[in-house]
Amino acid sequence: MYLGLYEPADVIEERGADYFIAAHPKPRAESPGFLKVLLGARHSLIGNWIEDHYRACVDSYRILRRQVIFVNTPEHIKYVMVTRHANFERKSPQMRRALEMLLGDGLFISDGDTWKRRRPLVADIIHKRRLPEFAGTMELAAKATLTRWADLPAQTEFELTAEMAHLTALIIAKAVFGKNLGADAAQQVIQGFTAYQKGVDNFNLGYFLGADEGWPLRRSRAMREAVANVHEVIDDVIETHLRGEGDAASMVSLLIARNARDASDLDVTALRNEAATIFMAGHETTATTLTWAFYLLANAPWAERRLLEEIDAICGDRAVAMEDVQHLDWCRSVILETLRLYPPVPLLPRQTREADRIAHVDVEAGSLVMIAPWLLHRAADLWEKPNHFRPERFANGAKYNPFAFIPFSVGPRICAGLNFGQDESVLCLASLMQRFRVTPRPGYRVEPICRLTLRPNGGLPVTVTPRRSLRGS
Numbered sequence: 001m002y003l004g005l006y007e008p009a010d011v012i013e014e015r016g017a018d019y020f021i022a023a024h025p026k027p028r029a030e031s032p033g034f035l036k037v038l039l040g041a042r043h044s045l046i047g048n049w050i051e052d053h054y055r056a057c058v059d060s061y062r063i064l065r066r067q068v069i070f071v072n073t074p075e076h077i078k079y080v081m082v083t084r085h086a087n088f089e090r091k092s093p094q095m096r097r098a099l100e101m102l103l104g105d106g107l108f109i110s111d112g113d114t115w116k117r118r119r120p121l122v123a124d125i126i127h128k129r130r131l132p133e134f135a136g137t138m139e140l141a142a143k144a145t146l147t148r149w150a151d152l153p154a155q156t157e158f159e160l161t162a163e164m165a166h167l168t169a170l171i172i173a174k175a176v177f178g179k180n181l182g183a184d185a186a187q188q189v190i191q192g193f194t195a196y197q198k199g200v201d202n203f204n205l206g207y208f209l210g211a212d213e214g215w216p217l218r219r220s221r222a223m224r225e226a227v228a229n230v231h232e233v234i235d236d237v238i239e240t241h242l243r244g245e246g247d248a249a250s251m252v253s254l255l256i257a258r259n260a261r262d263a264s265d266l267d268v269t270a271l272r273n274e275a276a277t278i279f280m281a282g283h284e285t286t287a288t289t290l291t292w293a294f295y296l297l298a299n300a301p302w303a304e305r306r307l308l309e310e311i312d313a314i315c316g317d318r319a320v321a322m323e324d325v326q327h328l329d330w331c332r333s334v335i336l337e338t339l340r341l342y343p344p345v346p347l348l349p350r351q352t353r354e355a356d357r358i359a360h361v362d363v364e365a366g367s368l369v370m371i372a373p374w375l376l377h378r379a380a381d382l383w384e385k386p387n388h389f390r391p392e393r394f395a396n397g398a399k400y401n402p403f404a405f406i407p408f409s410v411g412p413r414i415c416a417g418l419n420f421g422q423d424e425s426v427l428c429l430a431s432l433m434q435r436f437r438v439t440p441r442p443g444y445r446v447e448p449i450c451r452l453t454l455r456p457n458g459g460l461p462v463t464v465t466p467r468r469s470l471r472g473s
């Protein structure tokens with residue numbers, strides 16, 4: 001595929017009776033050089049790091065004409081994300097360019113005044129106190145997955161990332177656009193987002209050649225069609241809500257109401273951009289978290305046993321409900337440990353506004369500051385046995401450094417849907433584990449790769465086996 005110029009890194013994975021070293025690319029012996037970094041970026045953004053990167057440090061280098069500063073200590077992450085937030089809140093041109101065609105000036109990629117004005121609005125409608133309003137949607141979607149799995153002929157193999165994306169996209173689609181969103185419309189949005197992601201490039205050459213805003217994305221026909229399909233559905237939902245005919249509990253409805261109440265100035269395009277942003281930010285991340293959690297549990301029978309005992313103790317033979325989530329401590333620990341090992345957003349790139357100094361490095365205006373949860377979470381001087389799956393790190397409210405564990409980012413730009421995403425993951429994992437054992441295809445080689453999010457290359461083929469039937473399900 002790369003004319004022999006680039007070889008993906010070997011993958012390390014190891015298991016024993018009471019331990020599991022989760023699949024990860026073997027660090028390179030030496031830096032592979034620009035051409036290979038470029039080719040490697042097309043395959044994955046996490047395959048080219050060397051051993052030295054997997055420790056707490058601040059380092060700087062150049063890619064062509066651009067200074068790149070790599071920040072991997074909790075202390076300096078705090079400096080970048082909190083202390084000097086205003087200087088480093090701007091997303092990298094590569095990320096802005098990659099998503100602007102679909103999300104416009106939506107919160108995920110906006111900055112400056114636009115971000116400042118919109119953040120409280122968006123954060124409020126997905127705030128944790130609103131979670132009970134979306135609990136029913138989550139429970140129903142989990143139940144629909146259980147029914148679909150129960151109807152599968154024994155030993156039917158399917159791809160788990162797509163299956164989890166279907167589950168979480170349905171949840172977020174109903175939460176954002178309303179419970180009466182038709183199945184066809186939901187499908188149109190989900191397929192549009194998937195098609196768009198396939199066309200996005202990982203590397204904006206223009207930025208590294210000196211263009212501070214990067215080069216615009218090549219707008220292929222497939223991408224233009226994908227965007228048109230997504231926008232068509234969202235515009236229709238917004239028009240329906242503006243006529244007062246939409247689901248009053250949906251996030252779009254809340255956005256419109258807050259917009260009117262606060263006399264904010266969001267027009268239909270801005271409303272669409274924020275709705276699309278919440279949809280995009282809120283489904284792929286949770287889907288990959290669930291996929292990785294199933295992969296880890298399938299390889300760690302002791303952790304899976306403890307999870308089933310906990311669900312049994314709290315829910316007995318009735319279906320798991322949102323009120324149970326606060327009591328499912330081990331299940332939450334499994335999700336947190338999954339987010340440590342496989343942060344769905346493994347890179348948090350920022351573009352420096354003004355010259356600055358981070359640790360010993362003089363930082364140029366316009367430079368790329370790279371914070372990598374992927375590396376931070378696996379730094380040997382911050383985590384004991386960093387590549388081992390050990391949910392006990394997080395059990396019983398164990399304390400950790402909030403700047404050493406950042407799957408949701410940290411500081412003012414922290415994920416606005418943190419509680420939504422965490423509780424949804426715990427609820428879905430517990431609901432599905434209670435009824436089914438999920439088994440990856442024996443001998444399948446799992447290779448984590450990072451494009452926009454972190455996922456198993458080629459997906460994760462699995463079969464499911466029923467555990468037992470439940471009262472009331």
Ligand code: HEM
Nearest residue numbers: 107108281282285286345407408409413415416417420421
């Ligand atoms: C396990 C699930 C999730 C993970 C790991 C996650 C992670 C993240 C991360 C790392 C960021 C910051 C990215 C950056 O700074 O470059 C982010 C931002 C965001 N997330 Fe999440 N997310 C999750 C679920 C959700 C959900 C369910 C929603 C919505 C319901 C959501 C909405 C958002 C929004 C709106 C932003 C932009 C915030 C801003 O820039 O001010 N996320 N998320």
